Amino acid sequence: MDLAARKYNFIQKLLKVDESLLEKLENIININDENQDWFLELSTEEQSEIEIGLKEADNSEFVSHESIMGKFAKWH
Structure with missing residues (x-):
């Protein structure tokens, strides 16, 4: 179809x-419409930091959630 x-x-x-x-x-x-505008409401510095983080993630320059949780498992 x-x-x-x-x-x-x-x-x-x-x-x-x-x-x-x-x-x-x-x-x-309405929620979908609101979610599309949130980025534009951020300051240019905040937008820049998010873009840097996304580029780092695209380049696999991050520590996975599982890795961090493994290090802190003894406190859970």
Whole structure:
């Protein structure tokens, strides 16, 4: 099924939902919209630090969560 057909089917189902489910769907859509803007609300310094961290992660220049948790396991 292509994207247009999937959207059409979704719209058809959306016409039949009750108020409660509609509110939940609206919240999901609104959260998705809000998550796209958070980066732009950061200062340029914060954005720069995040970009540096992402580049380091892309270059495997990090310590894995498992490795850190292994070092601190004796305190858990």
